[in-house]
Amino acid sequence: MIIRKFETRQVEIASDVYCDRCGEDMHGGGKFGGLYNGVVGVGAVGSYWSPVFCEGDEYEFSACERCLSDWFKGFKHNPLVKKKESDV
Ligand SMILES: [Zn+2]
Numbered sequence: 001m002i003i004r005k006f007e008t009r010q011v012e013i014a015s016d017v018y019c020d021r022c023g024e025d026m027h028g029g030g031k032f033g034g035l036y037n038g039v040v041g042v043g044a045v046g047s048y049w050s051p052v053f054c055e056g057d058e059y060e061f062s063a064c065e066r067c068l069s070d071w072f073k074g075f076k077h078n079p080l081v082k083k084k085e086s087d088v
Contacts, residue, residue, distance in 0.1 A: 019064035
């Protein structure tokens, strides 16, 4: 037997996301209005052995597709792992 009741809860939602690099609104718009283009809330943590970041420092960023694409162009290895079949 399940006894049910109603209760009201508050949840935190992202009302909008801006690219941390260029500052543009990342909202997809159109019929996919609830989605954001690019990467949202990607994180990194500095380790004890890092010559660049301080141990324990935490980073979180979001980047729009254009900035992500620009960033990928600077990579020595292409991060693309799968191409859409219709584009092959
Ligand atoms: Zn951007």
